[in-house]
Amino acid sequence: MEEIQSQSENYRSSSSSASSPASRVPSSNFFYLRKPGALRQPISFEDSPEWETDADVRMEEGVDQDSINMATTPASPSLSKLNSGSLPSPPIPETASSSVRKIAGACVVWKDLTVTIKGKRKYSDKVIKSSSGLALPGTMTVIMGPARSGKSTLLRAIAGRLHHSAKVYGEVFVNGTKSPMPYGSYGFVERETTLIGALTVREFLYYSALLQLPGFFCQKKNVVEDAIHAMSLTDYANKLIGGHCFMKGLPRGERRRVNIARELVMRPHVLFIDEPLYHLDSVSALLMMVTLKKLASTGCTLIFTLYQSSTEVFGLFDRICLLSNGNTLFFGETLACLQVRL
Numbered sequence: 494m495e496e497i498q499s500q501s502e503n504y505r506s507s508s509s510s511a512s513s514p515a516s517r518v519p520s521s522n523f524f525y526l527r528k529p530g531a532l533r534q535p536i537s538f539e540d541s542p543e544w545e546t547d548a549d550v551r552m553e554e555g556v557d558q559d560s561i562n563m564a565t566t567p568a569s570p571s572l573s574k575l576n577s578g579s580l581p582s583p584p585i586p587e588t589a590s591s592s593v594r595k596i597a598g599a600c601v602v603w604k605d606l607t608v609t610i611k612g613k614r615k616y617s618d619k620v621i622k623s624s625s626g627l628a629l630p631g632t633m634t635v636i637m638g639p640a641r642s643g644k645s646t647l648l649r650a651i652a653g654r655l656h657h658s659a660k661v662y663g664e665v666f667v668n669g670t671k672s673p674m675p676y677g678s679y680g681f682v683e684r685e686t687t688l689i690g691a692l693t694v695r696e697f698l699y700y701s702a703l704l705q706l707p708g709f710f711c712q713k714k715n716v717v718e719d720a721i722h723a724m725s726l727t728d729y730a731n732k733l734i735g736g737h738c739f740m741k742g743l744p745r746g747e748r749r750r751v752n753i754a755r756e757l758v759m760r761p762h763v764l765f766i767d768e769p770l771y772h773l774d775s776v777s778a779l780l781m782m783v784t785l786k787k788l789a790s791t792g793c794t795l796i797f798t799l800y801q802s803s804t805e806v807f808g809l810f811d812r813i814c815l816l817s818n819g820n821t822l823f824f825g826e827t828l829a830c831l832q833v834r835l
């Protein structure tokens with residue numbers, strides 16, 4: 494809890510100016526109800542969320558990808574421990590992370606989040622009870638727990654994407670500012686999404702970029718190629734997504750990667766994923782997690798839910814939020830979780 498408090502203060506002072514409205518917001522027992530337009534204050538990111546500015550620079554100057562936007566992100570404090578610890582963690586190819594474009598992640602802090610959801614007549618019991626935690630740039634934070642423990646609800650509450658029948662109490666700070674994240678600054682991958690089976694992976698991502706992003710078509714080519722590269726989809730880029738009628742489709746793992754790549758074309762600072770390993774076998778799950786780890790190493794803040802994980806996959810997480818029936822049993826570094834007796 495002290496870590497959460499200090500990180501929140503740290504980012505508030507470093508990312509927001511002295512006159513930031515965030516410093517004027519009462520920090521305790523503040524009723525946080527999401528309303529359109531309410532509490533809108535600019536969130537300070539280390540680089541601009543306007544992706545096309547960077548694309549312009551790269552196209553016009555032909556600069557190497559890594560030299561653009563070398564925003565420094567705090568290294569994962571627990572990664573070194575994990576690698577030196579007893580947990581086996583699969584090797585992450587150095588070349589892959591070094592060739593992927595850098596993204597400035599954001600520090601996300603949630604404090605005393607409580608969620609109630611309206612049933613048929615009245616607001617039900619609390620689905621999430623006073624949960625607190627944080628996710629840092631360049632790290633993977635996982636929300637774990639048994640079925641119906643409230644994982645998806647907590648993820649949605651942090652992202653500000655709960656249904657209007659839900660009431661949220663508590664606070665969420667992004668880089669020290671209590672404000673909904675602006676369009677394009679974050680991505681949210683649903684558990685099950687629809688892909689267009691008649692298109693190839695590359696075509697599908699182009700269409701997504703065309704629909705989601707402003708700017709010229711040629712600028713979007715770069716972000717699409719970046720997303721394909723980041724999700725290790727190069728071998729599948731020209732293959733049909735398929736999967737409808739009698740057409741054989743991409744394997745499940747690759748379909749999930751396409752879902753995530755679709756959000757990556759926005760170059761989000763924070764990426765939320767509901768169950769990235771949904772319906773994946775153990776090998777695909779491990780490969781997916783290694784890809785996500787590489788993505789996090791580019792600077793992006795990753796927050797996702799998981800129902801279960803193998804030991805190898807578990808060793809890749811930086812922080813874990815353990816839920817049971819809406820209660821947060823544990824929040825902290827993954828290694829520390831193994832030493833706690835619940």
Ligand SMILES: Nc1ncnc2c1ncn2[C@@H]1O[C@H](COP(=O)(O)OP(=O)(O)OP(=O)(O)O)[C@@H](O)[C@H]1O
Pocket residue numbers: 610611612620638639640641642643644645646647656800
């Ligand atoms: N829209 C809703 N209306 C009513 N109750 C809901 C709604 N969404 C979630 N709940 C309730 O909140 C609780 C937690 O649901 P949630 O989907 O967040 O859990 P979960 O841990 O993600 O579960 P699973 O992994 O099985 O999807 C459940 O008891 C569920 O019935």
